[in-house]
Amino acid sequence: MSIEQEFLKKEIIKYGNLLITKGLVTGTGGNISVRVSKDLMMVTPSGMAYDQLISEDLVMLDLEGNIVEGKRKPSIEVNMHRAILKARSDVNAVIHTHSVYATAIAVTRQDFPPVIDAMAIVFGGGVKTADYARVGTWELAENVVEALGNKPAALLANHGAVGVGKSLAGALDVCELLEASAKSYIYASMIGKPVVLAEELIKAEQEDMATRYGQKSGSQYGIK
Numbered sequence: 001m002s003i004e005q006e007f008l009k010k011e012i013i014k015y016g017n018l019l020i021t022k023g024l025v026t027g028t029g030g031n032i033s034v035r036v037s038k039d040l041m042m043v044t045p046s047g048m049a050y051d052q053l054i055s056e057d058l059v060m061l062d063l064e065g066n067i068v069e070g071k072r073k074p075s076i077e078v079n080m081h082r083a084i085l086k087a088r089s090d091v092n093a094v095i096h097t098h099s100v101y102a103t104a105i106a107v108t109r110q111d112f113p114p115v116i117d118a119m120a121i122v123f124g125g126g127v128k129t130a131d132y133a134r135v136g137t138w139e140l141a142e143n144v145v146e147a148l149g150n151k152p153a154a155l156l157a158n159h160g161a162v163g164v165g166k167s168l169a170g171a172l173d174v175c176e177l178l179e180a181s182a183k184s185y186i187y188a189s190m191i192g193k194p195v196v197l198a199e200e201l202i203k204a205e206q207e208d209m210a211t212r213y214g215q216k217s218g219s220q221y222g223i224k
């Protein structure tokens with residue numbers, strides 16, 4: 001195993017623990033994958049607590065689902081991870097969470113409309129909810145790929161959320177922003193009618209922020 005692969009495994013474990021401490025999953029919920037090379041990926045094992053994981057527990061597979069390295073059974077959502085990595089050459093990291101507010105919207109099976117400026121900038125608008133399919137199925141994987149399109153986030157009907165990025169840091173930022181936005185949207189719905197941002201405004205926000213925000217041009221999230 002290369003030093004680079006060993007580093008990736010440690011990173012995945014670190015981010016798994018962050019999902020717990022940031023409240024984006026509970027117990028053994030959620031899962032994480034990273035692209036190792038064009039056709040190889042690494043994924044968290046099925047049903048193991050993040051704080052118990054060691055490097056050897058991670059599973060390396062090709063994008064067809066054949067295990068290349070590792071003794072553990074891969075995450076039950078491995079199909080979703082590999083379908084996303086296959087469909088999106090711009091994506092190197094996929095994080096699936098069960099964060100409470102994002103999942104609350106997913107339970108309604110409604111799409112999440114663009115109601116927060118940061119959503120316009122980072123997500124390029126609203127977030128779609130993938131049609132329902134059972135946990136771990138190829139049908140769910142396809143539905144999520146369709147809901148994602150070229151965006152960095154999607155909701156999974158009656159299940160949770162997924163965030164993708166060029167890096168694990170980028171994917172985690174997406175998951176956190178999605179959860180914070182969902183919380184604001186749900187609270188706003190309790191005191192009034194949330195105002196959905198107009199399409200022209202979303203385009204203008206994106207163009208504007210690409211040149212004005214941060215220390216260098218472009219989004220800090222890796223994927224806009």
Ligand SMILES: [Zn+2]
Nearest residue numbers: 030096159160
């Ligand atoms: Zn799940």
